[in-house]
Amino acid sequence: MLLIYTQKITPRIVYTFKHICTNILGISIKFTSKIEEFIAHEGVKLSYGKQALGNELFIQKVDLLMEQGLSEVEIKVQPWGDDSCFFPVSENSALPFDIFAASFFLLSRYEEYLPHVKDDLGRFPASESVGYQEGFLQSPVVDIWAYKFKEVLQERFPEIALEEREFHSRAIIAVEHVFNFQNKGFLRSLAGMHLDIIKLQFNKVIDRIQVLLRIKKDPINIFEDLIAFIKEYKVSLLFMFQLSDFSMYDRNINYNRNPYRSIIKYVGDYAKVGLIPGYFAYEDFKTLRKEKLRMENTVHTPLERVINVKYNLNIPEFYTFLTELEIPQDYSMGYPEASGFRAGTCSPFLFYDINTESTLGLKIHPYVFNSNIVEHNDFEKITSEVAKMLEEVKKVGGSFKAVFKNQDFSEYSEHQNYYSLLKQIYEIR
Structure with a gap:
């Protein structure tokens, strides 16, 4: 079990940690906002906050998971090895960015709630997404981040038991x-045949007749x-x-x-x-x-x-x-x-x-x-x-x-x- 200390346990924090730690990595987790409980815990643990409590495994946070509703979010994408990440934090953190806030931003589709240009069908187009604009749309970055986080956990806590997933x-x-052609009714079939003739799609005219006569499937x-x-x-x-x-x-x-x-x-x-x-x-x-x-x-x-x-x-x-x-x-x-x-x-x-x-x-x-x-x-x-x-x-x-x-x-x-x-x-x- 991984014990997580955070000053305030919010629904967003619970949701995102469960997806990264439990859903992807297979680690059971528990939250605490009591410093005494966290310090006394001798097993696998990390703190998630603005600053470390001591020399524990520390992930520095940005404000997104502490907020409610929507706000203007600045996305500054930076490289992390061969991959991309955003919401950078200081060097005091075990990771160079807030993996949980960035994951929440993508999983919740935060950007689709914000004002954006819709396509002809009123949809949120790929071109409006940060993944497309920053060139990481074709990478499952949340899972890649989770696996890199897994390496950090294993290095700090060699005894931790992690499940292997199967592709x-x-x-x-x-x-x-x-x-x-089948079961379209007389008027729709007649209109369809007329349209095929106008488009010079005579093969479809023949197919339609054969289907209606039950000669062809x-x-x-x-x-x-x-x-x-x-x-x-x-x-x-x-x-x-x-x-x-x-x-x-x-x-x-x-x-x-x-x-x-x-x-x-x-x-x-x-x-x-x-x-x-x-x-x-x-x-x-x-x-x-x-x-x-x-x-x-x-x-x-x-x-x-x-x-x-x-x-x-x-x-x-x-x-x-x-x-x-x-x-x-x-x-x-x-x-x-x-x-x-x-x-x-x-x-x-x-x-x-x-x-x-x-x-x-x-x-x-x-x-x-x-x-x-x-x-x-x-x-x-x-x-x-x-x-x-x-x-x-x-x-x-x-x-x-x-x-x-x-x-x-x-x-x-x-x-x-x-x-x-x-x-x-x-x-x-």
Whole structure:
């Protein structure tokens, strides 16, 4: 057990120390604000404050974890070996920066509460993040810092017992549209065919007719292929389906159609399934609850997982909705337009709500890569970036998660490239 002395024990301090020490390093911790108890303790201990009490292991703090609400935060990034860090402190500290304040800043998504320029969809873009601007977005810095902190602890306390984590990877298949042509209804099919003709996409006109005549399988109904991939390589995929009402934003077929429900049930026999909330569910609790019940009525199990693949994440309100609906896991923490570590970590973590200064009972599973970036970038460059990030995650025993669409594996895309990426992520040779 690690005893931590701090003059005042705040919710932010408890949250951040638990993530660094317990969640990542596997160390049980205890806090005290009593100097006498700290001095009398003969085991592993450190102090976290403005100045050391004696010759103990001392981490100097900045003010962020003692505050409430939001304030102007000055970020001055400096090198720490081959890595970057911020919130520098004096040489009296065992670390050159306040690792806990810097980690809290990234994990809580503090910068997303502050004024920023939004993109066309009202989202917080990667380009506005300190990680992107300072060049460390593609490194899981929180985990890297934790492992360097681990070395400091082991050097000072050789007897300390630390757990070794195991690296693992997982792909998430985001299914907004189960079918491209099938079950769209007469008017939508007619309008779609007219649009294909205008775009001179005659191959799609032929495919649409063949699908409607049941001569050919719908081209984006590739779920049997992905289930075969699971069976052949013995890997786990996570499938997320959208069950929202039809709107100008969400143009899936009616959630209640038997072919749609049958595919969800079929996939659920071989993989975990979850929900992609519709556009209006991120700001309306009743809409989200309605979509949750639809999924539960389809798979006959409680909904445990959601992901936001393209809309504004709406932090912290949406995460509050998930907590109130007792949905325990979210997979939305990543950038649709850029690869990297949005929260600076490759470890699942509980979300801290700055508005209420409390830790929510919601586990965030950050993703590193979204297949959206493939069509706008050189494929060799992408595979190189993925390889580099995989190595970074391996070094700290973290979790590498990547998001794909079912359309990626259809005949209308460079599906061989996407399968190649899928194999790279699972390290299939």
